[in-house]
Amino acid sequence: MKLKGLTAIVTGATSGIGKEIAYLFSKEGAKVAVIGRDNYRGAKVVETIEAAGGTAAFFNTDLTDPNAVAVMFSNISKEFDDIDIVVNCAGVVIPGTVDEISYENWENSWLTNVTSVFLVCNAVIPSMIRRSRGNILNIASEAGLKGLEKRAAYCAAKSAIIGLTKAMSVDYSKNGIMINCLCPGTIETEMVEKLIMTSNNPKITKQAMINRRSTPYLGTAEEVSRAALFLVDPLNKYITGTILAVDGGATAR
Ligand SMILES: NC(=O)c1ccc[n+]([C@@H]2O[C@H](COP(=O)([O-])OP(=O)(O)OC[C@H]3O[C@@H](n4cnc5c(N)ncnc54)[C@H](OP(=O)(O)O)[C@@H]3O)[C@@H](O)[C@H]2O)c1
Numbered sequence: 001m002k003l004k005g006l007t008a009i010v011t012g013a014t015s016g017i018g019k020e021i022a023y024l025f026s027k028e029g030a031k032v033a034v035i036g037r038d039n040y041r042g043a044k045v046v047e048t049i050e051a052a053g054g055t056a057a058f059f060n061t062d063l064t065d066p067n068a069v070a071v072m073f074s075n076i077s078k079e080f081d082d083i084d085i086v087v088n089c090a091g092v093v094i095p096g097t098v099d100e101i102s103y104e105n106w107e108n109s110w111l112t113n114v115t116s117v118f119l120v121c122n123a124v125i126p127s128m129i130r131r132s133r134g135n136i137l138n139i140a141s142e143a144g145l146k147g148l149e150k151r152a153a154y155c156a157a158k159s160a161i162i163g164l165t166k167a168m169s170v171d172y173s174k175n176g177i178m179i180n181c182l183c184p185g186t187i188e189t190e191m192v193e194k195l196i197m198t199s200n201n202p203k204i205t206k207q208a209m210i211n212r213r214s215t216p217y218l219g220t221a222e223e224v225s226r227a228a229l230f231l232v233d234p235l236n237k238y239i240t241g242t243i244l245a246v247d248g249g250a251t252a253r
Helices: 016-027 039-051 066-079 103-131 152-175 190-197 202-211 221-232
Strands: 007-011 031-036 055-060 085-088 134-139 177-184 243-246
Touching: 007 016, 007 103, 016 031, 016 039, 016 055, 016 085, 016 221, 031 039, 039 055, 055 066, 066 103, 085 103, 085 221, 103 134, 103 152, 103 177, 134 152, 134 221, 152 177, 152 243, 177 221, 190 202, 221 243
Parallel strands: 007 031, 007 085, 031 055, 085 134, 134 177, 177 243
Antiparallel strands: none
16 A cells, blocks of 8 residues: 555545545545535545545535635644645636636636645645655646647646746655646546537537547546555655646657
């Protein structure tokens, strides 16, 4: 077990990629704080982890709200030891070009995708510095590495996560904190299912998503979780500030 005795926070763990990361980390021995806003799905994730013999607890938190994040850390500290691993996976896609996106949607995209990462890191890093160890993994996207049609707010937010990851790695590697970023390509989760089903032609939309990559298929959340495990492995003391694409070769094209 690679994460035995460690404590992990996984945001966006009520669904898709974050949920799969929470499952894998728990199988690898970590105690997992499951973060999201949906009580039903949060309880289901905890139930599944516990049924498999793992330990987890759900903390309902709107990560766009600084006060809610402070309450979340206070509640986590009552149930969990110091945090060893953080995966910032919560996110939202707001489709549209710049002239189509409302200010409210732009702000929601920025708060959910970027500010949430800042708030969580801002709260957790002091204790990691005190313990001279820690591992933070931010989930950006293929959309942070290239421009995608009708994804202006999303591309901007995911590029910001890449910049934030690099800056934090420069600041905190000397403190023993490894900070990396994963850029998934299109992964078949609820988020992508919704984008496909609400498009004008779901079949063509899905095929276009596949055509952007070298693999003739889309990725799975399990695939991304394995890359996440590789980057948060406590034996990793030299990989930091890395931006790793898990995208079926899309950004290599
Ligand atoms: N799927 C892809 O193709 C793909 C590709 C590249 C990058 N990504 C990134 O990977 C991450 C996960 O994507 P996914 O496909 O797994 O999405 P998903 O199934 O829609 O899950 C999104 C997660 O984010 C949480 N979340 C959203 N807003 C939140 C808020 N304000 N406060 C707290 N939690 C919030 C949701 O929890 P609640 O609903 O419980 O609030 C949910 O657990 C995202 O950052 C996404 O941008 C996904």
